[in-house]
Amino acid sequence: MADREHEPVAMTPSPAPDLTRNRLPTLFEVLSRRTLPPVDLFSFYIYMRDQQRSVDYLDFWLDVAQHMSLCRHYVRELRRSVMIGTPDMDKVSSKRSSAILESMGDLEPRIAGPSMYATEKERDQDAQMSLFLREEQAQDSPRQSGSNLARPSPQFSNSHDLTDSNSPGHTVARADIKSSAEKILYTFLLPGAEREITLPGSITDDVTRAIEEDGRDDPEVFDVAKDYVFQAMERDAFPGFLRMKALGNLIPPTLVLRLIVGLIAMFGAFWAGFVLIFLDKSRLTKCWLILPFTVGVYFLASYQYCLDPVLALVGYSEYTPFNFSSIREPYIRQLLSKRALMVLAVTLLVDASLCILFILVPGKRL
Structure with a gap:
């Protein structure tokens, strides 16, 4: 967990813990930092590391959630640029992409969770966001790559937070999204990866093909894998965690x-x-x-x-x-x-x- 303290994970404000909850928390509440010790995310991380010996699954889920937040931040800032007509609007390469941005609505900061817990509105927004990123990648990839070379990459900076500011220091470049997707693939999913996790072969093959062959980096690439890992932790690890801590x-x-x-x-x-x-x-x-x-x-x-x-x-x-x-x-x-x-x-x-x-x-x- 200590290694994560240096990553820019605070792109989305954590919700306040529910002090009136008169029941045991759910796994999603723990992962979204809505709980307090001894059933908080830090305690669950320690449990997955020391007791379950499967902390790589939790790290994978957290990295995919961070990737979703990175994409939301990028699209939210780009949509704001288009709405107010700033010079950044030239990054939107087609009328179709612009229409998707306009119909998307405001992307409010929120915790990226499993698909089964998302509201219908959130699912629609996430689908439109992924569609926009795929459209942009397909239509404007060469120019986008050139423009990203000169922009700062907060993924590897010393900043701990990404905010809604329009200042350049808080801008997410498209290269950061692609780098984030590839990092997840090469760290957790490819055979022989440094921290390879065991997933059904069909899921791993689909994600690998989408990123390496189709060049995708939108959040939908990881949806099936993320939900599979969440359900596995909820079924195999979380009950033991509650028994130990609650x-x-x-x-x-x-x-x-x-x-x-x-x-x-x-x-x-x-x-x-x-x-x-x-x-x-x-x-x-x-x-x-x-x-x-x-x-x-x-x-x-x-x-x-x-x-x-x-x-x-x-x-x-x-x-x-x-x-x-x-x-x-x-x-x-x-x-x-x-x-x-x-x-x-x-x-x-x-x-x-x-x-x-x-x-x-x-x-x-x-």
């Missing part, structure tokens, strides 16, 4: 450590308990058994429920070993607090039962 606050490496410590503590408690009984020690001395029993029961309960109840009650969740973030999603915090109280009740009940049993049982010196 029903617990610990990660697998820590859980294994707690299991080991809990078993050692319980072994020590039982050993010490039987030794004290057979040495006929006083009940006051046997009260020291409370310490190992409490540690053992607490750590084993944490392992069983994937939850540290004390940390949950104070509002913290683990995202990497021994690194914690504050639980800021209201519904998740409420849910974890209820589970924490239940786990504490179970822990106290089992701990009290074991301590009372070993403390009150009569001693017999052997």
